[in-house]
Amino acid sequence: MESRFRGNDGYFWEAAPGDALTETAALRSPRCLNRAELPLGTVELARYLIGKTLVREHPDGITSGRIVETEAYPPGDAAGHAFRGPTPRNRVLFLERGYAYVYMAYGISFLCNVSSEEAGVGGGVLLRALEPLEGIPLMETRRHSTRLLDLGRGPGRMAAAMAIDRGCDGIDLCARGPLWLGDEPRPRRAIGRSVRIGISREVEAPLRFYERHSPFVSGPTRLRA
DNA sequence: AGTGCGATTGACT
DNA sequence: GTCAATCGCACTA
Numbered sequence: 001m002e003s004r005f006r007g008n009d010g011y012f013w014e015a016a017p018g019d020a021l022t023e024t025a026a027l028r029s030p031r032c033l034n035r036a037e038l039p040l041g042t043v044e045l046a047r048y049l050i051g052k053t054l055v056r057e058h059p060d061g062i063t064s065g066r067i068v069e070t071e072a073y074p075p076g077d078a079a080g081h082a083f084r085g086p087t088p089r090n091r092v093l094f095l096e097r098g099y100a101y102v103y104m105a106y107g108i109s110f111l112c113n114v115s116s117e118e119a120g121v122g123g124g125v126l127l128r129a130l131e132p133l134e135g136i137p138l139m140e141t142r143r144h145s146t147r148l149l150d151l152g153r154g155p156g157r158m159a160a161a162m163a164i165d166r167g168c169d170g171i172d173l174c175a176r177g178p179l180w181l182g183d184e185p186r187p188r189r190a191i192g193r194s195v196r197i198g199i200s201r202e203v204e205a206p207l208r209f210y211e212r213h214s215p216f217v218s219g220p221t222r223l224r225a
Numbered sequence: 226a227g228t229g230c231g232a233t234t235g236a237c238t
Numbered sequence: 239g240t241c242a243a244t245c246g247c248a249c250t251a
Binding site for chain 2: 079080109111155157197199
């Protein structure tokens, strides 16, 4: 059994007992997730999406990455965009789970969420960081950087690397198309949990999930272990 | 119609 | 570590 797996940047992943990590497994084509297999509930979905694949099919080419960091914005959360009810901007958060809600933050970055509740109930999972898999040269062009660790580390950077913008708002991520969710390219590592990043309102519950020890996760070092 | 501010990033001390 | 950039949106009037 392999004891180490070499990632895209040469970083070596420690294999847990029982893992069978191979490069072949990492490079196979992902299977599109069915809506029925997405767990019910925002927090459950945020945890579930760690290790899954996000695939972007764009005229310029295909890019994909492994989701290594998410945050839950469940119903009733004052920091969530759904808190004050549906508006033209956040309408996708009120669709059934598995649709892309994309908005512009700070006039600078696009942020990508996955709707996470039943139809009519507002909730979302913010995708915060991606480990690049396919289309790395294209991501480098879009990000104006060749630093692999920075291509998808942070929600705005992730969206830029994947060319995710308002045009992706409302896309069904459970169907092959311009943007979709795939299964895991390789077994997940342990999942960590922490408070969310960049939230100034109210006291924080631990609603951020991340793949432990991944160098592609954003945030302070202590929130990556 | 005007205003305040944010689920960020990149540059800089 | 600090800080400015930048703009769509929700809220007030």
